[in-house]
Amino acid sequence: MATLSASEIQLQLVTLKDDARSRSPGELSGVDNVCSEFFKLRVPRSSEILDVAAGSGILSAELQTGGYANIDALDGDLPTLRRLQALRLYRNFICRSVDGVLSTGLREATYDVVITAGGFAADAINPLDITEMLRILRPEGHLLWTMKSVSDEGTSEFGCMEANLRSLEKTGRCQVIKTSNFTDPETKTTGVFYLVKRLAGSLPDYVNMQVPAELKEQISNILVDNSDPANNVKFYDDWCDKYDTDLMIQGNYTGHIKCVEAFVKLGLNRNVNILDLAAGTGLLGAEIGKHGYVFVDGLDASLGMLGQARKQTIYRDYIVAMVDGLGSIPVNDETYDVVMSANGFAPGQIYPSAIPEILRVMRPGGYLLWTMREGFQQNSQKFALFDAEIKDLENTGSAELVVGPVVFENFVLDHPGKFYMLRKSVQTQVAKGQE
Secondary structure, eight states: OOOOOHHHHHHHHHHHHHHHHHHOTTHHHHHHHHHHHHHHHOOOTTOOEEEETOTTSHHHHHHHHTTOOOEEEEOSOHHHHHHHHHHTOOSOEEOOOOOSTTTTOOOTTOEEEEEEESOBSTTSBOGGGHHHHHHTEEEEEEEEEEEEOHHHHOOHHHHTHHHHHHHHHHTTSEEEEEEEEEEOTTTOOEEEEEEEEEOSSOOTTTSSOSOOHHHHHHHHHHSSTTOOHHHHHHHHHHHTTTHHIIIIIISOOOHHHHHHHHHHHTOBOTTOOEEEETOTTSHHHHHHHTTTOOOEEEEESOHHHHHHHHHTTOOSOEEEOOOOSTTOSOSOTTOEEEEEEESOBSTTSBOGGGHHHHHHTEEEEEEEEEEEETTGGGTOHHHHTHHHHHHHHHHTTSEEEEEEEEEEEEEETTEEEEEEEEEEOOSSOOOBSOO
């Protein structure tokens, strides 16, 4: 780009800020916060910087006041980039969206700093695509961003963001240096700042977001009717160490988040007893715990999976059992107020025919909530009759279908999911009202 003089940069900045105040109240606080944190890093003036979702160009103008000139713009909107080009605020202009690994078309380890103010948003960049941002960073490079709070964004993908970052940290891909909240003085809304450093070394096991073909085949083989239960348990026992990383990072799994989002809206008090079916390593149980619910038990057929959950002390009790016919859950009648399951209902795992047994361990008026992958009805006769079996339970007065089936996108990998909420026939009400 033709270099702007210091006075030209200041003039651009004043004009852009005036436009932002009238066009988008609250935008400036995100820009000011992320720029302030950037300057604290004191990176060399020669650093290569990428502004993602560049938008108005304010961020570049702010950074240039500090002497940084090697700034490229990435935005998926071509008219936006043409306007920025006319303003001469960037060196290079990249018209690409961040939508998965390799989506930017940039080589690995290109930039010293990747920065965005408001780029992560429900209508913009998916927070699960942090992996692509890290890929294009050089080792020891920094990723900085500001965004609305997770609750304000209100999507399951943002609900998964913290877990995704923890998984990336756990496996040595990055280090979360700082997170902090700030309040916009105009709108009084809360924003969040993140500073993440890419750790040294390449990122070989997630730059290609595809789950290994062998793993896909193994999963396909166990998620069928009449698969060997012993083989299924062994498969999950063997998988337990990498389960969270494979499912959350490579699989973009959101089933547990959707389930807990719906549960929280019920407004049940904190002393309800909850059972997590097909609990696995505790993803759903940990998410429930974030909302203050502590009386949560986990049930799974895999001792290895439950062992991973026990290391994190996620559950009160750990129950090893395979859910099938009446009596298969080793728990007394009417023990739980709520039973939840994320990804538990599947061929070779929990079948629709197990619902009467699940209802047995629920108190009258209790809730059963679950998410599952959409499409099992196409290759499993038992799941083809799922909705009919639920209708039979309603007709006999055993339960009421409160919500569902609700189909949603991005359950796991590229598969949509389904959500259901069933309520056991009401004789005694479950405790209501927040404590």
